[in-house]
Amino acid sequence: MKKTLLIxxxxxxxxxxxxxxxxxxxIDNLFHIxxxxxxxxxxxxxxxxxxxxxxxxxxxxxxxxxxxxxxxxYDYKTKSSSPLISYEWFPKRAKYFLEEYDFPVFPDxxxxxxxxxxKTLVMISAVKSLNTNFKFDISKKxxxxxxxxxxxxxxxxSIAKNCGHDNFKENYKCSFYxxxxxxxxxx
Numbered sequence: 001m002k003k004t005l006l007i008x009x010x011x012x013x014x015x016x017x018x019x020x021x022x023x024x025x026x027i028d029n030l031f032h033i034x035x036x037x038x039x040x041x042x043x044x045x046x047x048x049x050x051x052x053x054x055x056x057x058x059x060x061x062x063x064x065x066x067x068x069x070x071x072x073x074y075d076y077k078t079k080s081s082s083p084l085i086s087y088e089w090f091p092k093r094a095k096y097f098l099e100e101y102d103f104p105v106f107p108d109x110x111x112x113x114x115x116x117x118x119k120t121l122v123m124i125s126a127v128k129s130l131n132t133n134f135k136f137d138i139s140k141k142x143x144x145x146x147x148x149x150x151x152x153x154x155x156x157x158s159i160a161k162n163c164g165h166d167n168f169k170e171n172y173k174c175s176f177y178x179x180x181x182x183x184x185x186x187x
Contacts, residue, residue: 031111032180038118044074045121047108047182050087054104068106069182073138085136090143097145098132105130108182115177122146124179 035046047069054066070086085107094105109130110123123134123146133146163174 032178034180034183036114036178036180038114039116040118042076042118044076045084045112045114045180046072046074047180048072054087054106066106069108069184071107071112084138084141093143094134097134098130101130101132108184110134111179111181113177113179126181 035044037044049067049069052067054068068087071084072081073084074081087106090107091105095101098105105127109125109127110133111126113122113124114120115122119138121136121138123136125131125133133148135144135146136142137144
């Protein structure tokens with residue numbers, strides 16, 4: 001009886017371990033977590049936590065004491081890294097577009113879709129009450145509102161699908177994009 005019970009405990013423990021590993025693989029298939037390479041592999045985008053906490057009024061509590069993450073870009077050719085979307089400028093610029101949202105907006109509150117041109121990021125809000133999305137031009141470092149009638153279909157809010165003709169001679173085809181998200185969104 002004890003031997004059978006021990007075998008059942010080992011079996012269920014192994015089964016749970018396998019299920020947990022499968023869930024991790026599923027998440028990795030749907031998202032780039034904290035780091036992704038560009039399509040041409042010339043640079044990488046990654047999240048880096050700030051060294052100092054930000055004290056700000058929170059949506060669910062009076063104040064939050066958080067270490068938000070900034071989005072950085074690492075250039076493989078020059079082997080240098082620089083902030084791309086940081087807390088220094090992003091909340092002020094985002095507030096310009098968010099007239100009715102009274103809480104701080106952090107760079108890691110979004111899922112980032114890098115388009116095939118390797119210079120455009122579509123930023124989809126991961127904060128349910130925010131309900132605003134942005135487009136960011138990497139080369140010009142310009143933030144704009146992403147139109148609500150944009151040409152992307154978002155599937156399960158993780159994978160973006162863009163279908164059409166890239167140029168006149170090409171066939172109709174669809175491209176799928178996995179977003180880059182901060183690990184703080186899944187914790």
